[in-house]
Amino acid sequence: MLIGELAKKTKTKRPTLDRYVRLGLIPHEVNPENEYREFNGEAIKRVGLIRVLRKKPFRRRLEEIKEIFEKIPILKLEEKIKQSNEEALRLLSMNDLL
Numbered sequence: 001m002l003i004g005e006l007a008k009k010t011k012t013k014r015p016t017l018d019r020y021v022r023l024g025l026i027p028h029e030v031n032p033e034n035e036y037r038e039f040n041g042e043a044i045k046r047v048g049l050i051r052v053l054r055k056k057p058f059r060r061r062l063e064e065i066k067e068i069f070e071k072i073p074i075l076k077l078e079e080k081i082k083q084s085n086e087e088a089l090r091l092l093s094m095n096d097l098l
Helices: 003-010 014-021 041-054 062-071 074-097
Strands: none
Touching: 014 041, 014 074, 041 062, 041 074, 062 074
């Protein structure tokens, strides 16, 4: 898919995706025939993960996210985020009881 379709599917502005590409956060291939950047399902996952990691409770900078992507496989990272979100919800519900 091209960047416009990726923008629509992820509800992310194109300049934001361009920045992610420049920083090496989103994998892509360049079509040799037309030099268009082409993205796959991995790009959709990464945009979603970037969005999650930029917000509370993580609040990571893009440079930190790049390091995380380099060190942790995406599936493992998704699992860790899910566990963290579940823990945060548990703590919030405990707080409501107080």
